[in-house]
Amino acid sequence: MGRVLGIAIWVITILSVLMFVTKHWWFPESISEHGPAVDHQFMITIIVVGVSFAAAQIGLGWVVWKYRDSASAQRATYSHGNNRLEVIWTIVTAVVFISLAVMGQRVWASLHLHAAPPGSYQIEVVAQQFAWTFRYPGKDGVFGRTDPSLINDEGQNFVGLDETAPNAKDDIQVSTLVIPANQPVELILRSKDVTHSFFVPQLRFKQDLVPGMKIPVHFTATKVGKYELACAELCGMNHYKMKAYMLVLPKDEFMELTNLPPAQFLTKKDELLNKYQLPQY
């Protein structure tokens, strides 16, 4: 039984490690400035994880193989432990784990402990049960006033824009997130009803949208294309259908689009959605 169990543990270990090593199921392509750093930190971590996992399992497999009961009358080794070993493995794991923890804050700090860089393009993201609305400030670059009592989903006023306010006239509400490539964007995240979460796998970015809060986040996309945006926080019956597209446009194409008046913006956006294709998976 000991041999069989030892082999079973080794086989499980090898298959599990292979699943990661072959990278058959792996991250989608990274398309943000901070993405490669996330992927790099993951590689370092998964190597530490993989080595520790394999060492522990191979060790476990080995002891159950080696120390299975045999017919001999000899007893097991009488030992209550070894304090030197305890100290060594405590210190080694503490150093490795805490170093990983400290390294694991770098990307986080670069995005969350710093304000958006100057020149970031601001877009408001408003989530509601099973739909996303993205608001652009329009040509004047200033968002108009909103008020929840003005929300009118049938009238396409999802964010409650006060159309009489001075800066509101050119504000655009659209169901696709369009951002420029290679320019920082700042998203102002909020929710009208329950908690949702903004997740674009290729961006390596996720953030909850919490009712009652305005959460500013920033990142820079680096690759032009069309991507899927998913809701990652359970928000009700149609949670899994709460999907939108994110278009990353070349800077000039983006500028041209955002300078259009609302109606033309929407027509042009539809054209662009057809022009760009989702990545090949």
Place this chain on the structure above:
Amino acid sequence: MAEATHDEVHRHPAPKGFIRKYIFSLDHKVIGIQYILLALSAVLVGMIMSVLMRVNLSWPGSEWSILGTLFPTGAPGGVMSDSFYLSLVTMHGTLMVFFVLTTAPQGGFGNYFLPIQIGAEDMAFPVLNMLSFWVTFVGFIVLLTAILAEGNLTVGAWFSKLGASFAGGTGTVGPIGGWTGYPPLSALGPIAGPGQGAGVNLWIISIAIFCVGSLLGALNFITTLLNMRTRGMSLMRMPLTCWAWFTTAILALLSFPVLLGGGILLLLDRIAGTSFFIPGGLFVSGSLVPQHNGGSPLLWQHLFWFFGHPEVYIAILPGMGATSHILSTFARKPIFGYRAMVFAIFAIGMLGFFVWGHHMFISGMSPYSAVAFSILTLSIGVPSAIKTFNWLGTLWGAKIRFTTPMLFAIGFVSLFVAGGITGLVLGQTSLDFFFHDTYFVTAHFHLVMGVASIFGMFAATYFWFPKMFGRMMNETLGKLHFWITFLGVYAIFIPFHAMGMLGMPRRYANFGEYAFLKNAHSLVLFVTVAAIITVGIQIVFYFNFFWSMFKGKKATDNPWEATTLEWTTATPPPHDNFAGVMPTVHRGPYEFAVPGAPRDFVMQTEPEGVEVAAGLGERSGNGGNGHKH
């Protein structure tokens, strides 16, 4: 305690009536078995739900006529609706976390064996003990009604008589907020969509009742362990199981009140119009919500996870205790580093109170506190690693007997490593950007808090069954159960990591909407097949359990040649555990392979002088003979 200090025989006979003996029993052993039976019922329902979920993910639109009969609104024509899927997600999580992983390890085996292992006649407060079980049982019934109140028209009609808050049978199912029940979704009531009505109220009430039951239990465990140890049973001579149950009880005592408070506030938000968790200015399902203002959704998350993270350790620490105990017994070797194991259990328990924020990195919480939580989280890996090293140390140089309990204990070590180690990934803020709420998380916690804990309980069941029922469980069936389950759980949960790598979000009723999940379909199907087989083989366990109770081979008092006090008494133990003669303890709990001793194990009750080589037990300072003051 008088019995412990005098050798006079002072018996406490068992009550005669069936009701006082088996139903409203004050005997910790009967209560322990009641908890185990409760867990066996809850886990059966929870497993069936997981299979239904897997089937729906792999073959959406499958027809199950029984579902259509039970839940005519949630599964019209027997086809599961999306909201029904989410109510399964919620119920599966709640049942498993509360009524399986918190009941069997602590209320079940802890209740039965903690008093015997420390040489006590019963728990300190037998009435409280009885109440803690029956309160928990009521919680279980209330939870089951939560899904039926809205999904089943008949049950719904009964509940409707209780007033508007419980009006069921509304054409929906529920509750559908996940086991974490984040507000405002869980706080707003029916306007937030199907499954947010009576079912959620009952779900909250069920958890609140459960909190009360666990609190009563925790008080009892702590008092019993501190006050009722028999002569010679110093703290450092206790079996590691007792340390694990003790630490678990402290965690429960400090964490359940917080959840209870949170649950009451959430219920008030729903039925009394308060706004603890609901901010102002909400616009839900086409209309404003003017009656609420000033609440904070994040407050709930803090309260919930302040409980929720220690809860993970409440689930797994007893499994660690049982595993340490069983590994040493069948390795025929003292536990390696007893003292380090005790410190590690305590360190895990206490650190567990300072890491709850890692569930909330991306919640909108301050990103600075996320950094602190992240570093504390990875520190908890250190005592976890210490435990793993000591388990391997215990097996090193052993003479392993591969009984079924030993196989499950070894399986525990393997699964604990596999599940725990990905905490190094998920605990890092920068990596959580991608992995938060993906299947990578689902893989992590199912392996470590779900399956590893359950393996600890399987090991405990096969190990202590002979003492509890006086008969052995069938070894052949036990081994069959082990092999399929061990391979099966890996086949289910390792592929979850791959789904997580693709970015697959949890709690999706269907993955077909997203192109980036296209490559996951083969994995999803593979996991479903593995899950059906693994759940199916549990029939063998249930059969073995109940069949052996009546037909199993008769057990001797110490069939495993183990050393601790439960193996010194009759089988099953008498009502007062030691027939009025309280044992005296002379040594530590894991004295196997002692050189010079006549047998390869020395019972804790055997007087000193058995070993020829005097003083061997003290050499390492690792608890061989406990404290010698």
